[in-house]
Amino acid sequence: MTEKPATEDYVPLAPWAGFVAMGIAAGHWLVRSGFRAIGPLAAAPAWLRWLGRHSLFVYMVHQPILLGRPVARRGALTLRSQPTTKPDARLLWIAYAVAALSFVTTLTLPYVGEEAIYTIAAMEMKVRGEYFVNTLYGTNHGQPPLLNWLIIPLADSFGWQHVLVASRLVAACATTATGPRTRLARDDAHPGRAPRRLRCARVSDERCPPLSRMARVHVPLFAFFAFAAMACLWIATVKRSLPLVWIAMTLLSCAV
Protein backbone atom coordinates (compact mmCIF):
# COMPACT_ATOMS: atom_id res chain seq x y z
CA MET A 1 0.00 0.00 0.00
CA THR A 2 1.54 3.29 -0.98
CA GLU A 3 -1.07 5.55 0.53
CA LYS A 4 -3.78 5.38 3.13
CA PRO A 5 -7.27 6.61 2.30
CA ALA A 6 -8.99 9.27 4.36
CA THR A 7 -10.01 7.07 7.22
CA GLU A 8 -8.06 6.36 10.37
CA ASP A 9 -7.87 2.67 9.59
CA TYR A 10 -8.69 0.89 6.34
CA VAL A 11 -8.06 -2.81 5.79
CA PRO A 12 -9.61 -3.84 2.46
CA LEU A 13 -10.20 -7.57 1.96
CA ALA A 14 -7.92 -7.46 -1.06
CA PRO A 15 -5.10 -8.04 -0.30
CA TRP A 16 -5.41 -8.58 3.41
CA ALA A 17 -7.76 -11.57 3.33
CA GLY A 18 -4.99 -13.31 1.42
CA PHE A 19 -2.89 -13.19 4.55
CA VAL A 20 -5.57 -15.25 6.30
CA ALA A 21 -5.09 -17.93 3.64
CA MET A 22 -1.35 -17.74 4.20
CA GLY A 23 -1.99 -18.03 7.93
CA ILE A 24 -4.10 -21.14 7.37
CA ALA A 25 -1.26 -22.68 5.39
CA ALA A 26 1.16 -21.69 8.15
CA GLY A 27 -1.19 -23.18 10.73
CA HIS A 28 -1.22 -26.54 8.94
CA TRP A 29 2.52 -26.44 8.67
CA LEU A 30 2.79 -25.69 12.39
CA VAL A 31 0.49 -28.59 13.26
CA ARG A 32 2.33 -30.96 10.93
CA SER A 33 5.72 -30.01 12.33
CA GLY A 34 4.51 -30.41 15.88
CA PHE A 35 4.81 -26.68 16.69
CA ARG A 36 8.56 -27.01 16.63
CA ALA A 37 9.02 -23.58 15.05
CA ILE A 38 7.25 -21.77 17.87
CA GLY A 39 8.31 -24.15 20.63
CA PRO A 40 10.53 -21.58 22.36
CA LEU A 41 7.48 -19.35 22.77
CA ALA A 42 6.18 -21.75 25.41
CA ALA A 43 8.97 -20.47 27.64
CA ALA A 44 7.84 -16.86 27.19
CA PRO A 45 7.15 -14.88 30.37
CA ALA A 46 3.66 -15.26 31.78
CA TRP A 47 2.59 -11.69 31.06
CA LEU A 48 3.50 -12.12 27.37
CA ARG A 49 1.46 -15.32 27.15
CA TRP A 50 -1.41 -13.54 28.85
CA LEU A 51 -1.28 -10.79 26.20
CA GLY A 52 -1.36 -13.46 23.48
CA ARG A 53 -4.31 -15.30 24.92
CA HIS A 54 -6.38 -12.16 25.38
CA SER A 55 -5.36 -10.43 22.19
CA LEU A 56 -8.81 -9.03 21.38
CA PHE A 57 -9.23 -7.68 24.89
CA VAL A 58 -5.75 -6.17 24.76
CA TYR A 59 -6.48 -4.66 21.36
CA MET A 60 -9.72 -3.10 22.51
CA VAL A 61 -8.28 -1.74 25.74
CA HIS A 62 -4.83 -0.46 24.79
CA GLN A 63 -5.93 2.56 22.77
CA PRO A 64 -8.33 3.93 25.42
CA ILE A 65 -5.51 3.53 27.94
CA LEU A 66 -2.96 5.27 25.74
CA LEU A 67 -5.39 7.97 24.67
CA GLY A 68 -7.63 7.84 27.70
CA ARG A 69 -6.74 10.48 30.19
CA PRO A 70 -6.17 13.46 27.92
CA VAL A 71 -9.23 12.57 25.86
CA ALA A 72 -11.33 12.42 29.00
CA ARG A 73 -10.04 15.85 29.92
CA ARG A 74 -11.02 17.17 26.51
CA GLY A 75 -14.49 15.77 26.97
CA ALA A 76 -14.43 14.17 23.51
CA LEU A 77 -15.09 10.84 25.13
CA THR A 78 -16.74 10.58 28.49
CA LEU A 79 -14.42 8.18 30.17
CA ARG A 80 -14.32 7.87 33.91
CA SER A 81 -12.26 10.82 35.00
CA GLN A 82 -9.47 9.96 37.34
CA PRO A 83 -8.31 12.01 40.29
CA THR A 84 -5.19 13.96 39.42
CA THR A 85 -2.29 12.35 41.19
CA LYS A 86 1.42 12.96 41.07
CA PRO A 87 3.00 10.89 38.32
CA ASP A 88 4.49 7.67 39.53
CA ALA A 89 8.25 8.03 39.99
CA ARG A 90 8.86 4.69 38.31
CA LEU A 91 6.89 5.83 35.28
CA LEU A 92 9.01 8.96 35.11
CA TRP A 93 12.17 6.88 35.14
CA ILE A 94 10.81 4.70 32.35
CA ALA A 95 9.96 7.80 30.35
CA TYR A 96 13.46 9.09 31.07
CA ALA A 97 15.00 5.85 29.86
CA VAL A 98 12.92 5.96 26.68
CA ALA A 99 13.98 9.55 26.11
CA ALA A 100 17.61 8.58 26.66
CA LEU A 101 17.26 5.67 24.25
CA SER A 102 15.88 8.03 21.65
CA PHE A 103 19.35 9.56 21.44
CA VAL A 104 20.40 6.36 19.69
CA THR A 105 18.35 7.32 16.67
CA THR A 106 20.15 10.66 16.41
CA LEU A 107 23.66 9.21 16.45
CA THR A 108 23.86 8.71 12.70
CA LEU A 109 22.15 11.90 11.54
CA PRO A 110 24.17 14.16 9.25
CA TYR A 111 26.06 17.10 10.68
CA VAL A 112 23.82 19.73 12.26
CA GLY A 113 24.76 23.31 13.07
CA GLU A 114 28.17 23.73 14.64
CA GLU A 115 28.74 20.10 15.50
CA ALA A 116 31.70 19.88 13.14
CA ILE A 117 33.66 22.24 15.40
CA TYR A 118 34.10 19.60 18.07
CA THR A 119 34.86 16.74 15.71
CA ILE A 120 37.37 18.78 13.68
CA ALA A 121 39.00 20.13 16.82
CA ALA A 122 39.28 16.60 18.20
CA MET A 123 40.80 15.40 14.95
CA GLU A 124 43.32 18.24 14.93
CA MET A 125 44.24 17.51 18.53
CA LYS A 126 44.86 13.89 17.69
CA VAL A 127 46.91 14.68 14.58
CA ARG A 128 48.99 17.46 16.17
CA GLY A 129 49.48 15.54 19.36
CA GLU A 130 48.98 18.69 21.45
CA TYR A 131 46.46 17.63 23.99
CA PHE A 132 46.21 20.86 25.96
CA VAL A 133 45.66 23.41 23.22
CA ASN A 134 42.37 23.22 21.36
CA THR A 135 42.77 24.38 17.76
CA LEU A 136 40.35 24.78 14.90
CA TYR A 137 41.90 24.94 11.41
CA GLY A 138 45.24 25.54 13.10
CA THR A 139 44.23 28.60 15.10
CA ASN A 140 43.67 28.61 18.81
CA HIS A 141 40.06 27.80 19.40
CA GLY A 142 39.92 28.92 23.02
CA GLN A 143 37.70 26.07 24.10
CA PRO A 144 38.37 23.73 27.04
CA PRO A 145 39.83 20.44 25.83
CA LEU A 146 37.83 18.00 27.98
CA LEU A 147 35.23 17.21 25.33
CA ASN A 148 37.98 16.46 22.84
CA TRP A 149 39.77 14.23 25.33
CA LEU A 150 36.59 12.18 25.65
CA ILE A 151 35.93 12.10 21.91
CA ILE A 152 39.43 10.96 20.90
CA PRO A 153 39.52 7.53 22.60
CA LEU A 154 35.98 6.80 21.41
CA ALA A 155 36.84 7.79 17.85
CA ASP A 156 39.99 5.68 18.10
CA SER A 157 37.93 2.64 18.92
CA PHE A 158 35.07 3.31 16.49
CA GLY A 159 37.35 4.43 13.66
CA TRP A 160 37.77 8.08 12.81
CA GLN A 161 35.18 7.99 10.04
CA HIS A 162 32.67 7.69 12.90
CA VAL A 163 34.01 10.64 14.87
CA LEU A 164 30.62 12.35 14.72
CA VAL A 165 28.99 9.34 16.37
CA ALA A 166 31.69 9.46 19.05
CA SER A 167 31.12 13.12 19.81
CA ARG A 168 27.38 12.64 19.92
CA LEU A 169 27.77 9.67 22.20
CA VAL A 170 29.72 11.80 24.65
CA ALA A 171 27.06 14.51 24.51
CA ALA A 172 24.22 12.01 24.87
CA CYS A 173 25.86 10.30 27.86
CA ALA A 174 26.48 13.63 29.56
CA THR A 175 22.91 14.76 28.95
CA THR A 176 21.47 11.47 30.13
CA ALA A 177 23.63 11.38 33.24
CA THR A 178 22.72 14.94 34.22
CA GLY A 179 19.12 14.06 35.10
CA PRO A 180 19.61 11.16 37.53
CA ARG A 181 22.69 12.83 39.01
CA THR A 182 20.77 15.99 39.77
CA ARG A 183 17.91 13.97 41.18
CA LEU A 184 20.21 11.93 43.41
CA ALA A 185 21.91 15.09 44.59
CA ARG A 186 18.57 16.59 45.46
CA ASP A 187 17.47 13.56 47.45
CA ASP A 188 20.80 13.45 49.20
CA ALA A 189 20.93 17.10 50.11
CA HIS A 190 17.39 17.78 51.12
CA PRO A 191 14.86 14.96 50.81
CA GLY A 192 11.60 16.19 49.41
CA ARG A 193 12.55 19.64 48.31
CA ALA A 194 14.78 20.76 45.48
CA PRO A 195 17.13 23.66 46.13
CA ARG A 196 16.40 26.60 43.94
CA ARG A 197 19.47 26.34 41.77
CA LEU A 198 19.00 22.65 41.11
CA ARG A 199 15.48 23.16 39.97
CA CYS A 200 17.03 24.86 36.99
CA ALA A 201 18.02 21.38 35.92
CA ARG A 202 14.49 21.14 34.62
CA VAL A 203 15.68 23.98 32.55
CA SER A 204 13.48 26.60 31.09
CA ASP A 205 15.04 29.35 29.06
CA GLU A 206 13.23 32.04 31.01
CA ARG A 207 14.58 30.94 34.34
CA CYS A 208 18.27 30.68 33.63
CA PRO A 209 18.96 31.59 30.03
CA PRO A 210 22.75 31.33 29.89
CA LEU A 211 22.90 27.98 31.64
CA SER A 212 20.17 26.32 29.66
CA ARG A 213 21.43 27.67 26.39
CA MET A 214 24.85 26.26 27.08
CA ALA A 215 23.38 23.02 28.29
CA ARG A 216 21.07 22.49 25.40
CA VAL A 217 22.72 23.93 22.36
CA HIS A 218 26.42 23.84 22.96
CA VAL A 219 28.01 21.34 25.26
CA PRO A 220 25.95 18.96 27.33
CA LEU A 221 29.23 18.17 29.06
CA PHE A 222 29.22 21.71 30.40
CA ALA A 223 25.78 21.18 31.83
CA PHE A 224 26.77 17.89 33.37
CA PHE A 225 29.77 19.30 35.18
CA ALA A 226 28.14 22.60 36.07
CA PHE A 227 25.16 20.89 37.65
CA ALA A 228 27.41 18.33 39.30
CA ALA A 229 29.44 21.15 40.82
CA MET A 230 26.31 22.91 42.04
CA ALA A 231 24.97 19.71 43.53
CA CYS A 232 28.24 19.03 45.29
CA LEU A 233 28.37 22.55 46.67
CA TRP A 234 24.85 22.24 47.91
CA ILE A 235 25.49 18.97 49.68
CA ALA A 236 28.76 20.37 51.01
CA THR A 237 26.98 23.29 52.63
CA VAL A 238 24.28 21.07 54.09
CA LYS A 239 26.70 18.50 55.45
CA ARG A 240 29.53 20.95 56.13
CA SER A 241 31.94 18.70 54.33
CA LEU A 242 35.21 20.15 53.05
CA PRO A 243 36.13 17.30 50.66
CA LEU A 244 32.89 17.87 48.79
CA VAL A 245 33.87 21.49 48.27
CA TRP A 246 37.10 20.33 46.66
CA ILE A 247 35.18 17.92 44.45
CA ALA A 248 32.84 20.74 43.50
CA MET A 249 35.77 22.93 42.54
CA THR A 250 37.28 20.15 40.44
CA LEU A 251 33.96 19.62 38.69
CA LEU A 252 33.63 23.32 38.09
CA SER A 253 37.06 23.48 36.52
CA CYS A 254 36.04 20.60 34.27
CA ALA A 255 33.01 22.59 33.23
CA VAL A 256 35.07 25.67 32.47
Add this chain to the structure above:
Amino acid sequence: MFVYHFAFDLRYYGVTSADFEHDFFWLSFRALIVGIFMALVGVSLVLAERAHATPRHFWRRIAIIAACALLATVASRMLFPQTFIYFGILHAIAVASVLAWPLPIDRARRSSSGPWSSSRASSGRIRGSTRARCRGSGS
Protein backbone atom coordinates in the same frame (compact mmCIF):
# COMPACT_ATOMS: atom_id res chain seq x y z
CA MET B 1 1.20 -2.34 17.45
CA PHE B 2 1.77 -0.65 20.79
CA VAL B 3 4.71 1.27 19.33
CA TYR B 4 2.76 2.28 16.24
CA HIS B 5 -0.29 3.39 18.19
CA PHE B 6 1.80 5.20 20.77
CA ALA B 7 3.48 7.15 17.99
CA PHE B 8 0.06 7.77 16.47
CA ASP B 9 -1.26 9.12 19.76
CA LEU B 10 1.77 11.35 20.11
CA ARG B 11 0.84 12.92 16.80
CA TYR B 12 -2.77 13.20 17.92
CA TYR B 13 -1.57 15.30 20.85
CA GLY B 14 0.71 17.31 18.62
CA VAL B 15 3.92 16.00 20.17
CA THR B 16 5.26 14.68 16.87
CA SER B 17 4.41 15.30 13.24
CA ALA B 18 5.07 11.87 11.73
CA ASP B 19 3.29 11.31 8.41
CA PHE B 20 1.54 7.99 8.94
CA GLU B 21 -0.39 8.35 5.68
CA HIS B 22 2.52 8.81 3.26
CA ASP B 23 5.80 8.04 4.97
CA PHE B 24 7.28 4.80 3.66
CA PHE B 25 8.49 3.70 7.08
CA TRP B 26 5.13 4.07 8.80
CA LEU B 27 3.18 2.56 5.90
CA SER B 28 5.49 -0.47 5.91
CA PHE B 29 5.29 -0.70 9.67
CA ARG B 30 1.51 -0.74 9.47
CA ALA B 31 1.50 -3.26 6.61
CA LEU B 32 3.71 -5.53 8.70
CA ILE B 33 1.39 -5.27 11.70
CA VAL B 34 -1.77 -5.85 9.65
CA GLY B 35 -0.13 -8.72 7.78
CA ILE B 36 0.85 -10.43 11.02
CA PHE B 37 -2.65 -9.87 12.40
CA MET B 38 -4.36 -11.44 9.40
CA ALA B 39 -1.91 -14.34 9.19
CA LEU B 40 -2.50 -15.09 12.87
CA VAL B 41 -6.23 -15.12 12.16
CA GLY B 42 -5.56 -17.92 9.70
CA VAL B 43 -3.34 -19.79 12.15
CA SER B 44 -5.98 -19.40 14.84
CA LEU B 45 -8.69 -20.78 12.53
CA VAL B 46 -6.63 -23.93 12.06
CA LEU B 47 -5.89 -24.22 15.77
CA ALA B 48 -9.56 -23.72 16.66
CA GLU B 49 -10.57 -26.40 14.18
CA ARG B 50 -7.95 -28.68 15.66
CA ALA B 51 -9.44 -28.02 19.11
CA HIS B 52 -12.83 -29.17 17.79
CA ALA B 53 -14.53 -25.77 17.82
CA THR B 54 -18.17 -26.00 16.80
CA PRO B 55 -20.08 -23.61 14.51
CA ARG B 56 -21.47 -22.16 17.71
CA HIS B 57 -17.98 -21.22 18.85
CA PHE B 58 -17.20 -19.86 15.41
CA TRP B 59 -20.22 -17.58 15.26
CA ARG B 60 -19.77 -16.50 18.85
CA ARG B 61 -16.25 -15.38 17.96
CA ILE B 62 -17.51 -13.57 14.85
CA ALA B 63 -20.18 -11.83 16.92
CA ILE B 64 -17.67 -10.65 19.53
CA ILE B 65 -15.28 -9.34 16.89
CA ALA B 66 -18.11 -7.66 14.99
CA ALA B 67 -19.29 -5.99 18.19
CA CYS B 68 -15.78 -4.73 18.85
CA ALA B 69 -15.55 -3.54 15.24
CA LEU B 70 -18.78 -1.61 15.71
CA LEU B 71 -17.38 -0.13 18.90
CA ALA B 72 -14.25 0.94 17.01
CA THR B 73 -16.43 2.61 14.38
CA VAL B 74 -18.49 4.45 16.99
CA ALA B 75 -15.49 5.54 19.04
CA SER B 76 -13.54 6.72 15.99
CA ARG B 77 -16.65 8.55 14.79
CA MET B 78 -16.53 10.53 18.03
CA LEU B 79 -12.80 11.20 17.86
CA PHE B 80 -12.35 11.67 14.11
CA PRO B 81 -15.72 12.66 12.61
CA GLN B 82 -14.21 13.19 9.15
CA THR B 83 -12.05 10.11 8.94
CA PHE B 84 -13.75 7.57 11.15
CA ILE B 85 -13.08 3.85 10.71
CA TYR B 86 -15.73 2.21 8.57
CA PHE B 87 -13.74 -0.87 7.58
CA GLY B 88 -10.80 -1.31 9.90
CA ILE B 89 -8.80 -4.31 11.01
CA LEU B 90 -11.59 -5.79 13.14
CA HIS B 91 -14.14 -5.51 10.35
CA ALA B 92 -11.65 -7.19 8.03
CA ILE B 93 -10.94 -9.98 10.52
CA ALA B 94 -14.65 -10.69 11.00
CA VAL B 95 -15.43 -10.77 7.27
CA ALA B 96 -12.26 -12.59 6.28
CA SER B 97 -12.91 -15.28 8.89
CA VAL B 98 -16.26 -16.03 7.28
CA LEU B 99 -14.84 -15.85 3.78
CA ALA B 100 -12.07 -18.25 4.77
CA TRP B 101 -14.52 -21.06 5.35
CA PRO B 102 -14.17 -22.64 1.87
CA LEU B 103 -10.43 -22.83 2.43
CA PRO B 104 -9.05 -26.13 3.69
CA ILE B 105 -9.03 -25.24 7.35
CA ASP B 106 -9.44 -28.86 8.30
CA ARG B 107 -7.90 -31.13 5.71
CA ALA B 108 -9.90 -34.11 6.83
CA ARG B 109 -13.19 -32.31 6.46
CA ARG B 110 -13.24 -30.58 3.09
CA SER B 111 -16.74 -31.71 2.30
CA SER B 112 -18.34 -29.75 5.11
CA SER B 113 -20.95 -27.28 3.97
CA GLY B 114 -19.87 -24.40 6.19
CA PRO B 115 -20.04 -23.00 9.67
CA TRP B 116 -23.80 -22.75 9.39
CA SER B 117 -24.12 -26.51 9.05
CA SER B 118 -24.84 -28.42 12.22
CA SER B 119 -23.48 -31.68 10.89
CA ARG B 120 -20.63 -31.53 13.40
CA ALA B 121 -22.84 -31.06 16.42
CA SER B 122 -21.72 -34.47 17.61
CA SER B 123 -18.26 -33.15 18.39
CA GLY B 124 -19.83 -31.23 21.25
CA ARG B 125 -17.99 -28.93 23.59
CA ILE B 126 -14.34 -28.11 23.37
CA ARG B 127 -12.33 -30.65 25.27
CA GLY B 128 -10.41 -28.94 28.05
CA SER B 129 -7.02 -30.50 27.43
CA THR B 130 -7.01 -29.85 23.71
CA ARG B 131 -8.16 -26.33 24.20
CA ALA B 132 -5.43 -25.63 26.71
CA ARG B 133 -2.83 -26.97 24.31
CA CYS B 134 -4.27 -24.93 21.51
CA ARG B 135 -4.29 -21.74 23.52
CA GLY B 136 -0.81 -22.31 24.83
CA SER B 137 0.64 -22.30 21.38
CA GLY B 138 -1.80 -19.87 19.82
CA SER B 139 -1.51 -16.26 18.90
